Amino acid sequence: MTEAGVLICDDQELTRAGLRGVVDSQTDLTVLGEAEDGETAVAQARALSPDLVLMEARLPCLDGISATARLRTELPGTPVVVLTSCDRDEYAYAALRAGARGFLVKDASAAEILVAVRGVLRGDTVIAPSVARRLVDRYVTGTAAPLPDTRLDLLTDREREVLELVGRGLTNAEIAGRLFLGETTVKTHVSRIRTKLDIRDRIQAVVMAYESGLVRPGG
CATH class of the missing domain: 3.40.50.2300 (Response regulator)
Structure with missing residues (x-):
């Protein structure tokens, strides 16, 4: 080994x-x-x-x-x-x-x-x-103030929709159902989001979604 x-x-x-x-x-x-x-x-x-x-x-x-x-x-x-x-x-x-x-x-x-x-x-x-x-x-029920992030401007409207749902904790399958997309298509969107925003995993994606104000606590 x-x-x-x-x-x-x-x-x-x-x-x-x-x-x-x-x-x-x-x-x-x-x-x-x-x-x-x-x-x-x-x-x-x-x-x-x-x-x-x-x-x-x-x-x-x-x-x-x-x-x-x-x-x-x-x-x-x-x-x-x-x-x-x-x-x-x-x-x-x-x-x-x-x-x-x-x-x-x-x-x-x-x-x-x-x-x-x-x-x-x-x-x-x-x-x-x-x-x-x-x-x-703090970030789901708390009071962290949104911080503008210009990297979000790199995303298409569909990618912003996907990132918002990732931030809300939905799985790829759940996002596919919500947006009437194939799960493979959602995976492709997630991969492109990670590349454009220079983030490595879903945890960082969730943090960015809340930090930027794309997802609001309790929204």
Whole structure:
């Protein structure tokens, strides 16, 4: 079995040691390297080409959110899971906006961390349940003010309709039924939306739909 290589970035040596123990205890995972700040993490990722990076949000030299954004630009095929002691909503939101594929808090168990790592390696996006609930409360029933996004101007009227329904949580099959389209056609629209808006998954599409005001809480 091929092992997936993980890069660990945290400014606390004890935390790095603990995460190394969790990862290296698995037959399908291995730690390729460690970093104690964001700049080193980016340099290590370039040198080691890990399959996944575990990144603390609050780091010296270059914070973990900024480092995540750098990695998304320089190594777009390398997913990042932000694992932090701070579960404030703005950190989770900033991490997702920067391109992180996961957001966990450090009170997660070893089993939960491993489930998240494997999920992200499969292409999923994983968010700590408590944080996910608050984000839903804020952006579905809350008061986040819409922020104009000129990228929406790149979409056709039909693509905007599809994005709105994605933002409302409908599946491709449900969107097809609502708009009287074939499911394959909806998949094509979703793919074009992701390309035009430079978003990687449905979670980021939902966030953009609410953030831009295309979908309004309770609407």
